[in-house]
């Protein structure tokens with residue numbers, strides 16, 4: 001597996017559509033020969049952290065015995081356990097719905113792991129009717145994430161789940 005690297009200035013000026021097209025190719029390359037969930041989640045979080053402009057945390061919380069537990073991530077150390085329905089992650093998980101939060105300080109019950117975070121996007125990981133956890137990405141910039149990010153990240157999550165969880169047919 002080899003991963004093309006781009007100067008960060010290119011990523012910052014690129015349209016979201018082009019950026020997510022590149023991320024799709026890179027993720028497909030990273031996951032091509034591997035189905036281990038944790039290994040693939042670790043590389044996926046690294047890809048996002050190093051490729052998305054203006055993010056300070058990218059990673060996973062995984063559902064274990066009814067609560068979210070910190071999984072592979074990039075960024076500063078984070079809180080370890082989040083109850084379903086709590087914070088942005090627990091709310092997105094409980095609703096099984098992508099949440100875009102422009103200002104985390106206005107979100108009731110937001111859990112502050114890194115004081116630099118000001119906006120956040122959380123995408124649930126759902127396999128059929130089974131909730132597996134969430135993908136969480138944070139930014140120091142208010143309203144950093146758009147509907148294009150929501151669509152792009154949902155598409156990448158589908159690729160990750162197809163490669164790491166779902167039965168190959």
Ligand code: SME
Nearest residue numbers: 078087088089110111113
């Ligand atoms: N802010 C999240 C907690 C996880 S950290 O951002 C990594 C929340 O409110 O659920």
